[in-house]
Amino acid sequence: MKDVKKVKRRSSFPSKESTVRVAVLGEASVGKSALTVQFVCGRFLSEYDPTLEDTYTKEINVAEKRVKLHVLDTAGFDEEDAARSLHREAQVRANDAFVVVYSETDRCSFDSARALLELVARSRPNAPVALVANKSDLAQFRVVAETEGRALAAETACTCHFFRTSAAQGHDQIDSVMDHLVRAKWARDAEKALAHKKRARIMGRSVSIPELRKTILRWVPKFA
Template sequence: MLNYKIILMGSGGVGKSALTQRFISGNFVEAYDPTIEDCYQKTININDETCKLEILDTAGTEQFSSMRDVYIKSGDAFVIVYSINSTSTFNDISSIIEQINSIKDSDPAPIIIVGNKSDLDDEREVDEELGQTLAKSTHSSFIEASAKLNSNVNEIFYDLLRQLANKRKSMQPPRNSFSPKSSVVYPRDPSPKQNYQKSPQNVHNDSNGIKKKSLCDKCTKSCTII
C-alpha cells in the first residue's frame, strides 16, 4: 500500500475544509468554522494501486503562517486553494508556492492550484485564465472546483495521485538497465617456460664397429648408443 500526505493551504475562508469534507465524506458543510489543523485519512484505489491518503487541512489565518514550514516539510503533495470571488486570496497563492518550491528544492512536490467556489461565477473577481497562467508559470496543475456542487472535487486529489505515481516511476531504474561486466584479466604465469632439448647421444664404436651403450658426458645415466 502506498502512503501519501497531502497538505491543503491557502487563505482563510476559501473553502479548504469544505473541499476536504466533500472528498472524505461526500458532505458539504455550509457554515464557516476557522480551522487550526484537521487531519483526515482515506484509502482509495487508482490505476490498480491502493493508496492511503493522509490529508492535512491547515489554518489559513496569518497567525498560524509560522507553521507553514513544518507542514511543507512533511507533505508529499499540495493543494493550494483560493476563492474565485476574492482577488486577495488569489494574490496569496504565489508566495505559498514559492515557499514550497524553496523548501522542496531537492525533492520537488506535485502542486495543484484550485479556484474554489466556481458556483459563484456571478461574483467572480478572478478570471480562470489568470489561474491557468499562474499554474503554468509555477509548473503546477490547475482546476476550478465547487465544494458546494461537488464539482471537480475528486479530480483534485486524483490529479495529485497521478503526479505522485509518475514521480515514483521516474525515480525507478529501467527494467533492462544493467551495469557492464568488467573484463577479466588473467595474470601471466610468472615462471618462464623451460625449453626441453634432447641430450646429445654419444655414439661409441668398439674396435669391431659394434654400437655399445656408454655414459653421456652430460649425465650419469646409461644412454643407448645409436
C-alpha cells in the same frame, strides 16, 4: 519465423498499497475545509468554525491500486505571522503533495496562493501541486478570471496543474484533484527510482586505471 522477444514495460504504479500525504493550503475562508470534508465525507459544509488544523484519512482506488490518503486541512495562510510561516514551512516539508486553494471571489486569496506556490517550490521542489480555483459556482461575484489561474499554474516553478472546483456542487471535482496528485507522485517516484538505478550502474561498472586517473585529476585540486 523469428521469435519475438517480449519487452517488459516499466510501470509507474506501485505494486502494493501506497500512502500519500496531502496538505491543503490557502488563505482563510477560501473553502479548504469545505473541499476536504466534501472529499472525505461526501457532504457540503455551508458553515463551520475557522480551522486550526485537522487531518483526515481516506482510502481510494487509483488505477486499480489501493491508496491511503492522509489529508491535512491547514489553518488560514497569513504571510505576516512569522511563527505561523515557520509552521507552514514544516508542514510543507512533511507532505508529499499539495492542494493550493484560492477563491475566485477574493483577489487577496489569489495573491496568497502565489506566495504559497513559491513556498512549496522552495521547500519541496518537484512535489506535485494542484492549484485550485474554488467557488466556481459564484459567477456573479467572480473577481479572478480562469485565465489568470491557468497562467499562474503555468508560470510557477512547481510541478503544478490547474483545477476549478465548487465544494457546493459535489465531490467529483475534488476527487479528480486527488486522483491527479496520486498519479503525479507515482510518476515522480518512478523517475527518481530509474535515475537512482542509472547512477548505481554507472558507479558499479568497472573503470580502467587511466580512466580513474583522469577522473581524480579532474576533481582533485592540483598543488604546486
